[in-house]
Amino acid sequence: MAEVSDEVVEAPVDAEDDAAEESDDDDNDESDAEPGDGETEPDDGDAGGDSGEERPRRSKREESLTNEGEIAADYLEELLDIADLDGDIDTYNEGGRAHVSILTDSDVLVGKKGEVLDALQELARLAVMTETGHRSRLMLDIAGHRDKQRASLQDMAADAIAEVKSTGESVRLTPMNPYQRKIVHDAIAAAGLVSESEGEEPHRRVVVLPKG
Numbered sequence: 001m002a003e004v005s006d007e008v009v010e011a012p013v014d015a016e017d018d019a020a021e022e023s024d025d026d027d028n029d030e031s032d033a034e035p036g037d038g039e040t041e042p043d044d045g046d047a048g049g050d051s052g053e054e055r056p057r058r059s060k061r062e063e064s065l066t067n068e069g070e071i072a073a074d075y076l077e078e079l080l081d082i083a084d085l086d087g088d089i090d091t092y093n094e095g096g097r098a099h100v101s102i103l104t105d106s107d108v109l110v111g112k113k114g115e116v117l118d119a120l121q122e123l124a125r126l127a128v129m130t131e132t133g134h135r136s137r138l139m140l141d142i143a144g145h146r147d148k149q150r151a152s153l154q155d156m157a158a159d160a161i162a163e164v165k166s167t168g169e170s171v172r173l174t175p176m177n178p179y180q181r182k183i184v185h186d187a188i189a190a191a192g193l194v195s196e197s198e199g200e201e202p203h204r205r206v207v208v209l210p211k212g
Helices: 060-083 112-132 145-167 178-190
Strands: 004-009 088-094 097-103 139-142 170-173 194-198 205-209
Touching (some): 060 112, 112 139, 145 170, 145 205
Parallel strands (some): 004 170
Antiparallel strands (some): 170 205
16 A cells, blocks of 8 residues: 555535534445335325326335425424525435425525534434434535535545646545545545545544555
């Protein structure tokens, strides 16, 4: 393995801290499957009788994620009404998670370094768990904050990749939470390089390795 250089690439300061819930390269947090994962059930009207056409089927997992998004959306809509704040709420499923996005021009609900956003995400997850009895890995985004952070992390990964290819030496990035590291690992893998994590939380970081 190439010797790790002293070069350290700074991670974005304003990055969401979802360390306790998100996946890293070592544990791939995609294992929180609900009971009945992979099973399918017919839509209304499929059981009994010949409707003449096949209706699309959704897995129980997909149904569960859709339900999580709806519960969280209702909860967040009530919070917006109480706070007298405007915002449209969109829900969708992606990557084995329910996603809820609040579309607004205000960053009031994002807060400094995404602290308000992280708190609201935890509250939404609690609302889902209270309703369903299951732990939720729902992701909340407000005003496109997480999308911007993802883009920033991918840019940082691109800079590290370019340096490794240019120098042939490893590059160590600044400490990140598991969610951030996962984004960086994915970007590095897509570029055909290898990365690993080193250190202990909260100082765990990504190391980008040269080929060979």
